[in-house]
Amino acid sequence: MRLSHFDYHAPETVAQAIALMQAKPGARLMAGGTDLLIKMRHAGLKLQDVISVKSIKGLNTITVDENKGLSIGATALLADVALHPDILKYYPTVAQAARGTANAQVRNMGTVIGNLCNASPAADNAPTLLAMNAEVEIHGPGGQRRMPLEQFFKGPGITALQPAEIVTAVHAPKLAPHTGTAYISLSARGQLDCTAVGVAAMIVLKGKACEEVRIFISSCGPTPVRALKTEAIARGKELTEAVIEQAGNQAAGEVKPIADVRASAGYREKMVAVLTRRVLSQAYTRASE
């Protein structure tokens, strides 16, 4: 099956990309194209103009800075994030999520930012970054701004981006001492298929008690969902088996999943309880180490 016809633009700077988007309303940005080209080939998406992100110079950088934290540029590949030595060391769950996205070929083409901007409720790289309180850096006609990732997702395929805006990077803060993170996802074909249920957690410990807890659930709503009431159960407490059990049950009650080809609603709810228990206990153990 052939792709429908479009004009292709290869800006070399962010400013050129913004100018192109302003000049060509309806144009879409493309990084790896592993979501966009499939929508064009198999889902009837027709575009007049495609604007490359990969042609923009300098957006492929990944930095891990002792004070500023982690930054992943818009064209950094999933494969590069998955194998980056400093990400593996300081943000292992971010590397794990990237490695668990798609297959080797797709990870050599696709980007973490493309995964976020595609705004699938199942996006594998979203829950961990959300749990870590990451921010996206956005450039547009009005200049540059930063937005908490938590405010970025508006619905399936819908982000808070305004016309002619581009995400240039995602930034995760430096993690406090005694922080632990975890992400577990379930899908049909190993890690390859779209996630049917995923849960990520970040825990910051003070002594044995959870000073801070953030929990995000994917594939169970129009966007990844924050489990605020579940967080409240764990916050301030030592995570005993009883607390973890209670948190799992609360998390299942906090989502309203739908049934689709990937899973039934009931299965999703049950798995949210199971995965919430597992990520909480993993994150807690890692935070204690």
Add this chain to the structure above:
Amino acid sequence: MKQVIVLNVNGEPYTVAVYPWQTLNEVLREEINLTGVKFGCGSGDCGACTVMVDGRAVSSCLTLAIEMQGKEIMTIEGLAPSGETLHPIQESFVEKGAIQCGFCTPGMEMAALNLLKNNPTPSDYEIREALAGNLCRCTGYKKIIEAVGVAGQKMKEASERKTS
């Protein structure tokens, strides 16, 4: 509008005029006649179209040809070092009976190369993970996994011979 680009494929430059919407897969198969590169699902799921670009395996069905100017592309036709000698990966696939109908084989071998060039002694799990994006409808995965393990050994021995 067509744009003229130079594609470096298996060490040879090819000057081709491409439309922006033409994929690398279409250009390799239809303009350069490298039909070892297969077209399977068109959505990155099956891996039959896998080629190496700058040393990394990608799905040629999801790659625009227009973005390939200046890159080094390698297809299955470029894997064997000569017309007489097979690459260790090819040798092992033959020896282990890892080829049935053969449609998935070029993609499988490219995915294997993607793994083995950085990690010639992978665990079984790592082999499975590296081949997760390649489907074999004859379902002969066990022999393929074995062949990739053996190929890694051969590649390691060959590079040790070179350096000693």
